[in-house]
Amino acid sequence: MNDIVDRPTRSRMMSGIRNKNTKPEIMVRSWLHKHGFRFKINVRELRGKPDVVCPRYHAVIFVHGCFWHGHECCLFKWPKTRPDFWHEKITQNKARDQRVIDSLLSAGWRVGIVWECALRNSEVDMETILMPLAEWLRSDITTFEVKK
Template sequence: MADIVDAATRSRMMSGIRGGNTKPEILVRSILHRHGFRFRLHVRNLPGKPDIVLPRYHAVIFVNGCFWHGHDCHLFRMPKTREAFWSEKIGRNQFNDQKNREALIAANWRVGVVWECAIRGKGKDIDSIALCLSEWLHSEEETIEVKG
């Protein structure tokens, strides 16, 4: 199936997609801050440059977009054009996610992942996400995954 827009328009559209400070990420930061958690952002010397780092709890949180990280949910659909390219790209992202998660755990960091599908859409209960993250941060659990 051919793309519905020309190459220049598609390029402009794709260049507008940000890698950091996305709406889901800002929402999770807002939730944490409202509940009294203080954190650092995008710490470069940690594997994967986590979106949110909570040094006091020795925990990091990644806020992953369902499309870019190939999450098995209603928000992810493999593109019909350039399937080999997208399959390789998303597979590489998933491999890097796993490698970074393992490196962080090996360095005694606790790792949390909040998926975009947990946040996006009508009727999403943001307070339950806050409660879930808060309970995890105050626990001894090594990992958490919040998904929709």
């Protein structure tokens, strides 16, 4: 199946997709800050440059986009154009995510993941969605996921 736009237009569109300071990341960071959590963002010294690092709780939080990280939810759909390319890309992204998580866990960090689909759920307010994240930060549990 052919793309509906030409290659230069698609390239420009794809290059405009940000990889940090996305709307879901800002939502999570704002909520955490409002509730008294202090953190660092995109710490280069840690594998995978986590979106949020809470040194006090020895925890990192990744805010994952459902498409780019291959989350099997209502927001993820395999592209019809260049399916082989996208299947390989998303499969590699998922494998890299797992390697990063394993590396952080073995280094003694706790790892949390907030999925984009959970934040897009308009029927539930942010308090209901992210309060379990706050409880996880204060606990000793190693991993945590917020998903729809």
